Amino acid sequence: MTADATPPVISISGANPLEIELGTAYAEPGVSASDNVDGSVSVTIGGATVDANTIGDYIVTYNASDAAGNAAIEMTRTVTVFKKITSFTINAIADDEVTENTAYTGVIPGLSGDTPIGNVTYVLTGADKDDFSIESNGVVSMVARDFEAPVDADTLNTYDLTITAIKFSGYITCPGQH
Numbered sequence: 722m723t724a725d726a727t728p729p730v731i732s733i734s735g736a737n738p739l740e741i742e743l744g745t746a747y748a749e750p751g752v753s754a755s756d757n758v759d760g761s762v763s764v765t766i767g768g769a770t771v772d773a774n775t776i777g778d779y780i781v782t783y784n785a786s787d788a789a790g791n792a793a794i795e796m797t798r799t800v801t802v803f804k805k806i807t808s809f810t811i812n813a814i815a816d817d818e819v820t821e822n823t824a825y826t827g828v829i830p831g832l833s834g835d836t837p838i839g840n841v842t843y844v845l846t847g848a849d850k851d852d853f854s855i856e857s858n859g860v861v862s863m864v865a866r867d868f869e870a871p872v873d874a875d876t877l878n879t880y881d882l883t884i885t886a887i888k889f890s891g892y893i894t895c896p897g898q899h
Contacts, residue, residue, distance in 0.1 A: 725789035729756035731764060731796040733783065738799035747771035747800060754785035754793055762787055771800045778802075810834055811859075811886050819863065827861040830884060841886045849880040859884060 735750025754762045768782035779800045785793040812831035819825040832841070843859040853863045861882065 725758045725787065725791065727757045728791035729754045729759070729762045729785045729787050729793045731783050731785055731793045733796055733798055738801060740801045740803055741771075741773060743776060743802055743804045744774060746773050747802075749781075752783050752796070754783075756787040756791075758789070759787045768797065769800075771802065773802055776802050776804055811884060819866075822865050824865045825861075825863040830859040830886070832886065844885045845882060846885060847880075847882040849882060852880060853882060855884065859886070 731752060731754045733750075733752050739750065741747055749766065752764050752766065754764045756762050762785050764783050764785045766781060766783060769779040771779045771781065779802070781798045781800060783796040783798070810833055812833055817825070817827065830843070841859075843855050843857070845853060845855040845861065852866075853861050855861050861884065
């Protein structure tokens with residue numbers, strides 16, 4: 722009888738490397754090992770513990786041996802935990818007309834593109850930003866004003882504002898006049 726000198730062979734199922742989004746639990750896609758004498762043999766999974774709440778690369782190791790003690794060639798899977806970067810823009814807001822001595826309240830700005838994860842923070846800038854306020858949902862408002870005050874008498878009263886939506890992926894702006 723010939724001694725068993727052939728090690729088992731490990732087969733990794735699923736993607737390798739494997740990417741998972743931050744906060745998504747890691748689920749082992751599967752691994753198996755087969756031996757020419759013993760048939761299916763168990764696989765020991767080791768290496769790094771994938772922390773789905775910490776961005777980075779994790780190396781998962783796979784080892785197996787047969788009844789004769791022949792060790793398989795160690796296999797590895799790289800698991801990358803990444804943070805999804807959303808890409809969105811503020812839809813243009815049409816110019817609005819404000820009646821004299823009447824408070825102005827705009828509309829909630831629409832966002833297009835990827836859906837932002839979590840809250841979006843809106844910031845108001847522009848030459849006339851001090852005449853307006855912006856709510857946490859992006860709605861711009863202005864208190865009632867007398868447009869016939871000496872500073873504004875007989876002018877068109879056009880205001881220059883920029884709404885910026887801030888998210889972890891960066892800044893996007895929608896310049897316009899309101």
